[in-house]
Amino acid sequence: MPVTDLAAAAAEAAARLAAAGVASPDVDARWLVEAAAGVDPRRRPDRALDAAAAARLSELLARRAAREPLQLVTGATAFRTLAPACAPGVFVPRPETEVLAGLAVAAARAAVAATGSALVVEPCTGTGVVGLSVAAEVPGVRVVVSDVDPAATDLAARNRAALGGAARAAVEVRTGDLLDVLVPSERGAVAVLVANPPYLPTSDLPDLTPEVAGHDPHRALFGGPDGHEVVDALLAAAVDVLAPGGVVLLELDVRRGDAAARRAADIGLEGVALHADLTGAPRFLAARRPGPAGARG
Numbered sequence: 001m002p003v004t005d006l007a008a009a010a011a012e013a014a015a016r017l018a019a020a021g022v023a024s025p026d027v028d029a030r031w032l033v034e035a036a037a038g039v040d041p042r043r044r045p046d047r048a049l050d051a052a053a054a055a056r057l058s059e060l061l062a063r064r065a066a067r068e069p070l071q072l073v074t075g076a077t078a079f080r081t082l083a084p085a086c087a088p089g090v091f092v093p094r095p096e097t098e099v100l101a102g103l104a105v106a107a108a109r110a111a112v113a114a115t116g117s118a119l120v121v122e123p124c125t126g127t128g129v130v131g132l133s134v135a136a137e138v139p140g141v142r143v144v145v146s147d148v149d150p151a152a153t154d155l156a157a158r159n160r161a162a163l164g165g166a167a168r169a170a171v172e173v174r175t176g177d178l179l180d181v182l183v184p185s186e187r188g189a190v191a192v193l194v195a196n197p198p199y200l201p202t203s204d205l206p207d208l209t210p211e212v213a214g215h216d217p218h219r220a221l222f223g224g225p226d227g228h229e230v231v232d233a234l235l236a237a238a239v240d241v242l243a244p245g246g247v248v249l250l251e252l253d254v255r256r257g258d259a260a261a262r263r264a265a266d267i268g269l270e271g272v273a274l275h276a277d278l279t280g281a282p283r284f285l286a287a288r289r290p291g292p293a294g295a296r297g
């Protein structure tokens, strides 16, 4: 005797999530029903929800109603061409960061076209999604992804293992502080430095949703009292690690874009530009070390 059908289960789940204050209850309810029953309720609305699936749904729903992020409840997300695993204790990738990855893919393609190869470095990698996207989408690159948090690099290594052979072989995962992970021969040879570092000021904490404040590691969110401490450190280091003509791409606090752009110009980077996110806000800084692409510092 079926407990209910998938459409009814999704409607019930959405009502419970709405009551818990979840911002997108209908979408989340559909994902949870799909995770529990193995099928999208929009495709098979009248399929029966069997007892085992109902028990799974009840457990997933309780976690989401307690404001655990959907991606942690289902264990994965979608990011460009990838479906990376997500896990408690590691920052959940956001849709706007797909734009940053797209800028990195374009810069890496241009570098490979100009020189035949390109070293792409992504500190602050979290799940690894940005660097792994570059490896998956741009043949000919070598990618180093790194994070100070071993929980993040464990997960990035797991997500690396899910890539196809050539992309997987192109990626190395390292653990350490910012650009300390680079070996001497890589310094001055980086074609693309890309990062979504922690960039919020600590004073933002009271304004964050329970999903963010309670589940993203605070080291992933907060750059320090000012917010842009890690952004500034990466910009300062960019001048040393980039090859001539190499590109730095950083995700930023939209309130601090102009200040970061001035800083990039002050330290001698060229072609400084701010790119918009999916809402039109200036969230990504792009700049270039002076010199012809393909030359070595």
Ligand SMILES: C[S@@+](CC[C@H](N)C(=O)[O-])C[C@H]1O[C@@H](n2cnc3c(N)ncnc32)[C@H](O)[C@@H]1O
Binding pocket: 091, 092, 093, 094, 097, 123, 124, 125, 126, 127, 128, 129, 130, 146, 147, 148, 149, 152, 176, 177, 178, 195, 196, 197, 198, 199, 219, 220, 221, 230
């Ligand atoms: C905003 S999360 C971004 C994760 C991933 N790149 C993404 O976009 O989903 C920032 C990441 O920076 C890492 N991090 C913070 N301080 C760091 C440091 N000093 N050196 C290296 N990684 C750092 C955190 O552990 C976290 O994984």
